[in-house]
Amino acid sequence: MTETALDWDGVWVGAHLATMVPGEDPYGSLGDAAIAVRGERIAWIGTAAQGARLAASAGVRVHDAAGAWILPGLIDCHTHLVHGGDRVAEFEQRLRGASYEEIARAGGGIQSTVRATREASTQELATSAARRARRLMAEGVTTIEVKSGYGLDRRTERRMLEVARGLERELPVSVRTTYLGLHALPAEYRDDRDAYVAAACGPWLEEIAAAGLADGVDAFCESIAFTIEETRRLFDAARRLGLPVRIHAGQLHDIGAAELAAQYGAQSADHLEYLGEQGARRLAAAGTVAVLLPCAYFTLRQRDPPPVAALRAAGVPIAVATDCNPGTSPCTSLLLALAMSCTLFGLTPEEALRGATVNAARALGVAADRGTLEVGKRADFALYRLGRPAELCYALGANPCIGVVHRGRPRD
Ligand code: NIG
Ligand code: FE
Numbered sequence: 001m002t003e004t005a006l007d008w009d010g011v012w013v014g015a016h017l018a019t020m021v022p023g024e025d026p027y028g029s030l031g032d033a034a035i036a037v038r039g040e041r042i043a044w045i046g047t048a049a050q051g052a053r054l055a056a057s058a059g060v061r062v063h064d065a066a067g068a069w070i071l072p073g074l075i076d077c078h079t080h081l082v083h084g085g086d087r088v089a090e091f092e093q094r095l096r097g098a099s100y101e102e103i104a105r106a107g108g109g110i111q112s113t114v115r116a117t118r119e120a121s122t123q124e125l126a127t128s129a130a131r132r133a134r135r136l137m138a139e140g141v142t143t144i145e146v147k148s149g150y151g152l153d154r155r156t157e158r159r160m161l162e163v164a165r166g167l168e169r170e171l172p173v174s175v176r177t178t179y180l181g182l183h184a185l186p187a188e189y190r191d192d193r194d195a196y197v198a199a200a201c202g203p204w205l206e207e208i209a210a211a212g213l214a215d216g217v218d219a220f221c222e223s224i225a226f227t228i229e230e231t232r233r234l235f236d237a238a239r240r241l242g243l244p245v246r247i248h249a250g251q252l253h254d255i256g257a258a259e260l261a262a263q264y265g266a267q268s269a270d271h272l273e274y275l276g277e278q279g280a281r282r283l284a285a286a287g288t289v290a291v292l293l294p295c296a297y298f299t300l301r302q303r304d305p306p307p308v309a310a311l312r313a314a315g316v317p318i319a320v321a322t323d324c325n326p327g328t329s330p331c332t333s334l335l336l337a338l339a340m341s342c343t344l345f346g347l348t349p350e351e352a353l354r355g356a357t358v359n360a361a362r363a364l365g366v367a368a369d370r371g372t373l374e375v376g377k378r379a380d381f382a383l384y385r386l387g388r389p390a391e392l393c394y395a396l397g398a399n400p401c402i403g404v405v406h407r408g409r410p411r412d
Contacts, residue, residue, distance in 0.1 A: 004054070004058065005036065005044070005054035005055050005057065005058035005060050006058045007038050007043070008036040008037065008038055008043050008044065008054075008055065008058065008060045009037055009038055009039065009060070009061070009408060010036065010037055010060065010061045010062075010063060010408075010410075011034055011035065011036040011037075011044075011051045011052075011054075011055045011060055011061070011062055011063065012034060012035050012036075012051075012063045012065045012070065012383075012405075013034040013048045013051045013052045013055070013062055013063070013064060013065065014032075014034075014048050014064050014065045014066055014067060014068075015033055015034065015035065015048070015065035015067075015068055015069070015070045015383070016029065016030065016031050016032070016033060016067070016068070016069045016070070017029065017030040017033045017035060017045065017069075017070050017071075017373055018069055018070070018071045018353070018373075018389045019045070019072070019372055019373040019374065020071065020072055020353065020354060020357045020358050020371065020372045020373065021358075021372045021373070021374060022358070026350055027350055027353065027389045028372070028373075029389075030045070032047060032048045032049075033045065033046065033047060033048055033051075033070075034046055034047065034048045034050065034051025034052065035051075035070060035373060035381070036051060036054075036055070036060070037379040037405070037408040038408070039408055040378055040379055040407040040408045041375075041376060041377065041378060041379055041408065042373060042374065042375050042376065042377050042378070042379045043375065044375060045373065045374075045375060063410070065383055068383040068384060068385055068386075068402060068403070069383070069384045069385075069386045069388075069389060070373070070381050070382070070383050070384075071140065071353070071357065071373075071381065071382055071384065071389065071392075072357045072358070072370065072371055072372055072373050072380065072381055072382075073140060073141065073142025073143065073370070073380030073381055073382055073404065073405075073406065074139065074140045074141045074142065074143075074334055074356045074357065074360075074382060075141070075142070075143040075144075075145075075356060075357060075360035075361055075364065075366075075370065075371060076136055076141050076143070076144045076145065076321050076322050076324070076334050076356070076360070077143075077145045077176075077268065077289075077291055077319050077321045077360040077361075077363040077364050078145055078147075078268075078270050078291050078293060078321035078322070078323050078363075079136075079144055079145055079146055079147065079321065079322055079323065079324040079325070080146075080147050080149060080150065080180075080323070080324060080325035080326075081129045081132050081133060081144065081146045081164070081167075081324055082117075082125055082129045082146055082148070082150070082160045082163045082164050083113050083116070083117050083125070083128075083129075083150045083160075083325065083326055084113065084116035084117040084118075084119060084120030084124065084125060084128075084150070085112070085113060085115075085116025085117070085120070085326065086326050086330070087108075087109075087112065087113065087326045087327050087330075090103055090108055090109070090112070090327065091330075093108075094300075094301075100252075100300050100327075100328065101224055101252065104184075104224050105224065107187065109184075109327055110149075110150070110183060110184040110327060111184060111186070111187060113150045113325075113326050113327060114150050114151070114152050114184070114186060116150075117150040117151060117156060117160065118151065118153070118156050122159055122162070122163060125159070125160065125163045126163045126166055126167075126170075129146070129163055129164070129167060130167060130170060130171060132324060132332045133167050133171055133173060134171065135332035135333070136173075136322070136324075136332055136333075136334060137171065137172075137173050137404065137411075138399060138401060139333060139334055139335050139382075139399055139401050140382025140383075140384065140401040140404055141173070141334055142173060142174060142370075142380040142381075142382070142404065142406045143173070143174040143175070143176065143360075143361075143364070143366065143370060143380065144167075144173060144174070144175055144176070145175075145176045145177075145178060145321075145363075145364055146164035146167070146175055146176070146177055146178070147177075147178040147179075147180040147183075147218055148160040148161050148164075148177075148178070148179050148180050148181070148183075148214075149180030149181070149183030149184075149218070149220075150183070152181075152183065152184065152185075152186040152200075153186065154199070154203070154204045154207065157179065157181060157200075157204060157208065158204075158207065158208055158211070158213065161177050161179065161208060161213040161214060162213065164177045165177060165213060172404075172406045172407075172409070172411050173406065174370075174380070174406070174407075176215045176216070176364045176365075176366070177213060177214050177215050177216075178214060178215065178216045178217065178218045178246065179205060179208050179213070179214040179216070179217045179218070179243075180217070180218040180219070180220070181200035181201065181204060181205060181217070181219075181234065182197070182200060182201075182218075182219035182220060182221075182225070182226040182230060182231060182234050183218075183219075183220050183225065184220065184225055185225075185226075193230075197226070197230045197233055197234075198233075200234070201233045201234045201236075201237045202237065205217065205234070205237055205238070205241070206237075206241070209241045209243060214243060215243075215244075215364075215365075216238075216243055216244040216245060216246055216267065216364075216365070217234060217235075217237075217238040217243050217244075217245050217246070218245070218246045218247060218248065219231040219234050219235075219245075219247055219248065220248040220251075221247055221248060221249055221255065221257035221260065222248065222249075222251060222252055222253065222255065222257070223252060223253050223255060224252065225248075227255075228255060228256055228257065228260055231247065231257070231260060232260065235260075235264045239264070244266075244267045244365055245261070245264050245265075245266045245267065246261075246266055246267050246268040246269070246270065246291075246363070247260070247261045247266055247268075247269050247270065248270055248271055249261055249269040249270065249271060249272060249275070250269075250271055250272045250273055250274040250275045250279070250306075251271035251272075251273060251274070251296070252273075252274065253274050254274040254275060254276055254279065256279075257269065258272065258275050258279035258280075258282065258283055258288075259278065259279055259282050261283065261286070261288055262279075262282035262283050262285065262286035262288055263282075263286075265286050265287070265288070266286070266288045267288065267289065267362075267363055267364065267365055268288060268289040268290070268291045268319065268363040269283055269288050269289075269290055269291070270290075270291035270292075270293060270321070270323075271291075271292075271293055271296065271306070272290050272291075272292065272306040272307075272311075273297060273302055273304055273305065273306050274304070275290075275306060275307055275310070275311075277307075277310050277314075280307065280310040280311050280313070280314040280316055281314045283311075283314070283316045284314040284315045284316045287317075288316070289316070289317045289318070289319050289359055289360075289362050289363040290306070290311050290316045290317070290318050290319070291319045291320070291321050291360075291363055292306055292308075292318060292319070292320050292321075292341055292345055292347075292355070293320075293321055293322075293323035293329065293337070294320070294337055294340035294341045294344050294345055295322055295323060295329040295331040295336065295337050295340060296323045296325075296328040296329040297340075297344060297345075298340055298344060299328050299329055299330070299331075300328055305344060305345045305346070306345060308345050308346050308347065317359045317362055317363075318347065318351060318354070318355050318359060319355040319356070319359040319360045319362070319363045320334075320337055320338055320341040320347070320352055320355035320356055320360075321334070321337060321356075321360065322334050322336075322337045323337075333397075334356055335392055335393075335395075335398075335399065336396065336397070337356075338352040338353065338355070338356055338392060338393045339352075339393050339394065339395075339396055341355065341393075342393045349389065349390035349392070349393040349394070350389075350390070352393045353389060353392060353393065357371045357372065358371040358372050359371075378407060378408075379405055379407065379408040380405065380406055380407065381404075381405050382401055382403070382404045382405075383401070383402050383403035383404070383405075384400045384401055384402065385400045385402050386400050
């Protein structure tokens with residue numbers, strides 16, 4: 001095959017690539033490499049010398065990566081980025097001894113963010129979400145999943161998802177939206193759970209699906225939120241509409257939510273501090289990704305980490321995300337989440353980085369297109385000044401990201 005650079009739009013040379021393609025080399029590493037883009041796609045990967053030679057002969061724009069490491073654009077596959085208000089007062093209450101569950105049962109917690117989100121204007125929601133998105137993006141994040149779930153009425157759930165979609169138009173980032181209609185029972189339905197579940201899983205979801213506002217659905221399946229049977233109603237409705245499902249499972253108790261996720265072939269089951277061996281085996285058999293959320297675990301000062309050894313033994317793909325939300329994870333640093341996944345949960349840095357690239361892509365159903373550096377995939381990548389990739393999980397509060405390419409275009 002004769003190689004030609006004639007149709008490249010640009011090439012990055014003098015880089016080390018961590019392609020994250022599974023194989024023998026840790027991180028799918030390629031030293032002294034080059035990566036070329038055409039339009040939105042990766043056109044070619046080879047050695048730095050070849051890249052420079054081909055580019056020179058074809059007059060292609062050459063970017064000198066100056067020894068940087070290039071990784072696939074990071075993917076934050078679980079966030080509640082769109083919300084009104086904050087929960088600083090609850091943070092203080094918890095430090096005085098109140099538990100997350102007590103605060104939730106007393107009408108605080110998610111309910112207080114629901115009130116603030118309903119009251120916020122669409123512009124206010126968009127501005128604060130964009131501020132959080134920019135912080136994630138500054139670390140090399142190129143795809144963000146964003147959930148609804150703080151509206152809990154037809155109008156505000158829809159508004160949240162519209163704001164999430166709007167982020168993609170305003171900023172050089174890709175967004176995947178998730179309808180989290182079953183997050184908490186709103187106060188006005190306190191005496192009629194059934195009516196709420198019927199509305200949230202019926203007309204509200206149908207309207208959102210018809211408007212193309214959701215790429216998937218999610219439920220908080222937990223003792224303080226929704227039961228297995230209620231979650232099943234949402235998942236059945238999603239199935240009829242052809243929407244993939246994901247679930248908040250085993251954050252506080254094991255009520256069988258992981259098994260339910262597996263039964264529905266969920267894209268992901270998230271949190272999983274409380275998960276038995278059977279749950280892990282079922283997730284593996286269903287190909288469901290376990291999304292670990294160490295910043296929520298940290299903020300709630302939980303004591304039992306997710307059963308990482310059982311997940312590994314069963315062969316469950318593991319992802320890591322920020323869970324950015326005002327209650328349990330006021331975190332806009334995916335790199336910090338990676339560091340915590342290593343220190344608190346015992347992931348290796350390579351597992352953590354796979355969790356924010358290849359496995360996060362899988363959790364969002366975009367693995368054919370994103371999550372690794374491979375010819376034909378989307379040219380989403382980030383450049384970091386590092387000695388080696390593990391540093392991304394090691395440094396706390398540093399941001400070694402020195403450049404980002406999204407859909408083939410360098411961000412300013
Ligand atoms: O992922 N667990 C449920 N949902 C969020 C917390 C929401 C909140 O407290 O506002 C989570 O941790
Ligand atoms: Fe969450």
